[in-house]
């Protein structure tokens with residue numbers, strides 16, 4: 001369960017003006033969709049949940065994951081995965097090496113190969129293991145980025161417009177795969193999108209944010 005507990009974010013330049021407030025609990029396997037105009041603070045909120053709030057902002061309120069308050073934890077200890085619109089694979093690393101970055105250093109080489117192969121196989125990309133990112137299609141690229149995010153077994157998943165670069169058919173496939181994964185693994189998901197179809201496909205609760213929001 002991911003609890004965004006009375007989070008209030010303000011801009012450092014105007015600390016007395018509410019910028020974004022949110023109070024929501026996302027249950028295991030549930031997808032909550034966050035929609036709102038450009039600049040309303042959706043990505044800033046995701047960064048706060050990850051532990052990367054930019055210095056231009058001040059936040060209060062707690063983030064809880066599975067009953068644990070993680071507000072002050074280092075980002076790498078939070079066990080929260082994120083997938084961005086652009087995927088952000090390292091261009092100089094192969095698909096295998098990119099995905100391996102998502103795995104802990106403590107995972108043995110044989111385990112590493114088995115886990116990466118299994119995940120790539122699940123998204124139909126086992127044959128791309130030794131390819132460079134620049135040789136992948138848009139759909140393949142985002143699926144590899146997704147596999148990298150999931151390789152570390154995140155306990156919650158943040159999706160920042162992850163499907164927006166895909167054509168309609170690919171979009172349906174990839175989002176069905178992500179949503180099924182969340183359901184099977186009982187992971188709470190916070191999805192940021194401008195596309196109502198994503199929210200409808202997720203059968204999710206939709207939260208519309210403006211400058212100030214309390215659903």
Ligand SMILES: Nc1ncnc2c1ncn2[C@@H]1O[C@H](COP(=O)(O)OP(=O)(O)OP(=O)(O)O)[C@@H](O)[C@H]1O
Nearest residue numbers: 036037038039040041042043044045054055056057
């Ligand atoms: N690091 C930063 N320093 C200063 N201002 C920032 C920083 N990051 C974002 N902002 C500003 O904060 C506001 C909210 O940005 P944010 O990216 O969170 O909005 P968004 O709702 O995700 O927008 P979009 O839908 O366009 O992605 C914007 O006005 C943006 O310019």
